[in-house]
Amino acid sequence: MTAQADDELWSAIGDPSRRRVLDLLVWNPAVSASWLAGHVPFSRQAVSKHLVVLERAGLISRRKQGREVLYQVEADRVDQATRAMADLASQWDRRLGAIKRLAEAAHAEAHEKRDLMARRASDD
Amino acid sequence: MSGLVIEREILIEAPAEVVWRIITEPAQMSQWFADRVDLVVEPGAHGYLEFGDQGGPVVVETVDPPTRFSFRWNYPPGEEPVAGNSMLVEFTLTPVGDTRTHVRVSESGHELRDWPEAERQRYADEHRDGWVDYLERLGRVAAELRSG
Numbered sequence: 104m105t106a107q108a109d110d111e112l113w114s115a116i117g118d119p120s121r122r123r124v125l126d127l128l129v130w131n132p133a134v135s136a137s138w139l140a141g142h143v144p145f146s147r148q149a150v151s152k153h154l155v156v157l158e159r160a161g162l163i164s165r166r167k168q169g170r171e172v173l174y175q176v177e178a179d180r181v182d183q184a185t186r187a188m189a190d191l192a193s194q195w196d197r198r199l200g201a202i203k204r205l206a207e208a209a210h211a212e213a214h215e216k217r218d219l220m221a222r223r224a225s226d227d
Numbered sequence: 228m229s230g231l232v233i234e235r236e237i238l239i240e241a242p243a244e245v246v247w248r249i250i251t252e253p254a255q256m257s258q259w260f261a262d263r264v265d266l267v268v269e270p271g272a273h274g275y276l277e278f279g280d281q282g283g284p285v286v287v288e289t290v291d292p293p294t295r296f297s298f299r300w301n302y303p304p305g306e307e308p309v310a311g312n313s314m315l316v317e318f319t320l321t322p323v324g325d326t327r328t329h330v331r332v333s334e335s336g337h338e339l340r341d342w343p344e345a346e347r348q349r350y351a352d353e354h355r356d357g358w359v360d361y362l363e364r365l366g367r368v369a370a371e372l373r374s375g
Contacts (some may be wrong), residue, residue: 113301113314192233195332199237201259202330206249210241210326 112184115160121153122143125176128163133173234260236331243320243328247293250318250330276300287325 115124122208123143128134136154140147154174157163161180239246249255251263255348266274272287286308289297295318302313314334321329 149268188233191334192235193237195233195334198259199235199330199332202241202246202249203237205258206239206246206328208242209249210245221337 110189111160112162115156115162116184118153118156120149124153125152125162128157128174129178133166133168135171135173135174139174139213152162165184233335234331234333236329238323239328239330240326241328242326243293243322246320246328246330247296249291249319251290251292251296288315 116125120143124139127139127142130139136150138149138223139154143150154163154165158165158174161177162184163174164177165174167173249259251268253266253268256264257264261276261278263277263282264274266272266276266285266287267289268287270287270290274285274287276282276285280360283300285298285300285304287296287298289295297315297317299308299313299315302308306312316332316334319331321331323329
């Protein structure tokens, strides 16, 4: 189970169009919403909405420069997201490993019982 | 939605029926998964998983013994989980001969609901490596940005 903060993170990066906006910001530090809107196949309004979600998840931040608002990637948070994602994958590896041990033990036990019963039957 | 998935797999030296029991029986689930499992494995059933002092509700989606089991979790409190507000965990069991089973687990979610299917598929195709690779790449770039 991931914490609430991670929920916002998955939700933010789970969306393909937001990943596209985030990609643009990674490669083009400090750009405006209008510039971003010129480089994606969706509307300026959609870009604005995506920026709000990315900012709420802490993946980007904004600053004012003159009359413009510029957006940039928060490298620490992206790092954290990378680690959280790797954790999630390794959690599943651990769980699958445990399932394997349990299932193989249960299977071996069933086998032993069957062999034992077969031996008893042949002894009779 | 191939671009939005974490996928792991393993080969188990036991028949699918045995693996199925381990994966879906609450008493067994508490040995490999949550500390406490309060769940009836039936389609649509609402349950609860407890992890230490954390926990959360789950809703069972598919129960197709002994091959497919899926549930949704990590959705906002008070809402019903659907594609778009939750994570979907899917187990797929494939028999390998009579005594072995291949198990694949995937966790995916938060798909965009109002995104046109064609565009979604195109983007998914472009990003078929999925979240893990996406984030690994992003992490590398971010580290370079920071050190640069």
